[in-house]
Amino acid sequence: MNGKHADLHLKNMSSSVQAELVCFESSCRERFPITDVLYNCPKCGGLIEAVYSGTRPSAAELRDLFRQRRLSNAPLDTSGVWRYRELFPFLNDDSHVVTLREGNTPLLDAPLAAEYGGLDKITFKHQGFNPTGSFKDNGMTCGASQARRLGMKRVACVSTGNTSASMAAYAAAAGLEALIFLPHGNISFGKLAQALEYGARTLEVDANFDQILALVRTLAERLGIYLLNSMNPFRVEGQKSIVFEMLDQRDWNPPDWIVLPGGNLGNTSAFGKALREARDLGLITKMPKLAVIQAEGAAPFYEMFHLGGELHAVANPETLATAIRIGDPVSWPKALHEVRSSCGTVEKVTEQEIADAKAMIGRAGVGCEPASAATLAGIRKLTAAGMIRKDADVVAALTGNVLKDPDYIYKYHTGKLETPSGAKIRSTFGNHPVVVPNDPDRIAALLQEGSV
Numbered sequence: 001m002n003g004k005h006a007d008l009h010l011k012n013m014s015s016s017v018q019a020e021l022v023c024f025e026s027s028c029r030e031r032f033p034i035t036d037v038l039y040n041c042p043k044c045g046g047l048i049e050a051v052y053s054g055t056r057p058s059a060a061e062l063r064d065l066f067r068q069r070r071l072s073n074a075p076l077d078t079s080g081v082w083r084y085r086e087l088f089p090f091l092n093d094d095s096h097v098v099t100l101r102e103g104n105t106p107l108l109d110a111p112l113a114a115e116y117g118g119l120d121k122i123t124f125k126h127q128g129f130n131p132t133g134s135f136k137d138n139g140m141t142c143g144a145s146q147a148r149r150l151g152m153k154r155v156a157c158v159s160t161g162n163t164s165a166s167m168a169a170y171a172a173a174a175g176l177e178a179l180i181f182l183p184h185g186n187i188s189f190g191k192l193a194q195a196l197e198y199g200a201r202t203l204e205v206d207a208n209f210d211q212i213l214a215l216v217r218t219l220a221e222r223l224g225i226y227l228l229n230s231m232n233p234f235r236v237e238g239q240k241s242i243v244f245e246m247l248d249q250r251d252w253n254p255p256d257w258i259v260l261p262g263g264n265l266g267n268t269s270a271f272g273k274a275l276r277e278a279r280d281l282g283l284i285t286k287m288p289k290l291a292v293i294q295a296e297g298a299a300p301f302y303e304m305f306h307l308g309g310e311l312h313a314v315a316n317p318e319t320l321a322t323a324i325r326i327g328d329p330v331s332w333p334k335a336l337h338e339v340r341s342s343c344g345t346v347e348k349v350t351e352q353e354i355a356d357a358k359a360m361i362g363r364a365g366v367g368c369e370p371a372s373a374a375t376l377a378g379i380r381k382l383t384a385a386g387m388i389r390k391d392a393d394v395v396a397a398l399t400g401n402v403l404k405d406p407d408y409i410y411k412y413h414t415g416k417l418e419t420p421s422g423a424k425i426r427s428t429f430g431n432h433p434v435v436v437p438n439d440p441d442r443i444a445a446l447l448q449e450g451s452v
């Protein structure tokens with residue numbers, strides 16, 4: 001079957017699919033039209049998810065179609081998100097789609113990092129290869145497309161950096177006005193620079209992520225602005241594609257474990273939903289376990305997972321991995337469900353562990369930003385504890401690009417990195433630059449001595 005035929009065939013089949021918004025709480029499950037602007041259930045306050053019903057194509061038809069689309073030059077097919085559009089069929093019309101050809105991120109082997117993590121082999125799904133440098137683009141293309149479909153004029157988010165860069169780009173591409181709220185002084189310059197360059201109106205607030213999220217929600221409701229943080233169910237739909245693309249790249253052969261960093265926990269929710277739906281559609285027959293890794297100073301999900309009960313927010317979360325510096329993650333009910341139903345686990349890691357793991361990912365020629373490196377640090381702990389076997393098939397999601405936080409990198413390699421409380425971080429794998437005279441003889445001699 002060629003790609004065109006597969007598409008025509010599916011057009012008929014997917015016309016019988018209905019999309020709705022549904023309350024995530026099992027005791028409620030209230031249903032709403034897919035075009036409602038909802039982030040929480042008006043009845044019980046629960047999180048909202050997109051749910052699909054009706055006739056779906058078979059797993060074999062879908063697999064074939066996704067593969068055929070790799071030969072196509074059509075914008076939707078060349079997006080590593082929209083290529084999988086039958087797996088999140090919430091749009092009624094493809095003309096709403098705003099795409100920057102997101103996704104299409106590689107699976108990378110990294111033997112050095114595997115050894116460091118106590119594994120025979122590791123594969124990184126590197127989301128830092130996205131247009132704005134993080135996995136947020138996978139979700140933002142869907143959120144921005146839904147904003148267009150709803151006729152929204154303005155979109156807003158609070159961000160520790162990556163979401164703002166992503167939203168600014170997609171809003172600009174979609175012709176929407178972008179309003180960005182950032183914790184003042186706690187965001188990397190690279191990310192702030194992107195928001196400014198993409199033309200977003202950027203407001204810095206003297207408060208932390210959790211506090212600003214509450215502020216933005218109030219403003220969004222008052223001013224009729226569309227919210228594009230990860231409790232937006234369409235962001236979650238788009239982020240499912242990270243898992244779908246990874247499975248497709250592995251010929252639908254799931255790994256034993258998928259490891260990812262946890263902040264606001266939107267990505268954990270998306271990964272779990274993607275795996276369940278892939279299983280229900282017959283695309284996979286085995287469920288990987290999810291391992292979520294948090295930074296020690298911002299680990300409320302870790303505490304809840306191991307101690308039980310409700311989530312106790314961390315009032316003043318602290319970590320140099322600013323992307324996951326979140327004390328009151330909104331998506332914890334979904335994330336808890338997903339980690340538990342995958343028989344997975346949650347781990348936490350120190351600033352030193354993150355910094356060293358990050359340097360090892362760099363040494364492997366891969367590189368990532370600090371929150372992403374929590375994955376390898378967590379894997380090292382989980383293999384040492386016997387939770388992940390040495391010969392396990394492990395995919396770790398590197399959520400952001402190495403250039404997110406160059407300041408962090410420079411300080412680590414020159415022995416100047418300190419934890420938020422001022423403790424020194426050892427430069428275990430340091431690689432500091434050396435000043436040399438403009439003299440070939442001297443440089444040759446220094447190189448020979450091994451002193452540079």
Ligand code: F0G
Pocket residue numbers: 134136158159160161162163164230261262263264265266267268323324369371372399400
């Ligand atoms: N990794 C990176 C690079 C991130 O930017 C984020 C979140 C996470 C991991 C955590 O993902 O929140 O889905 O659990 N960054 C957000 C932001 C909060 O504003 O860019 P999560």
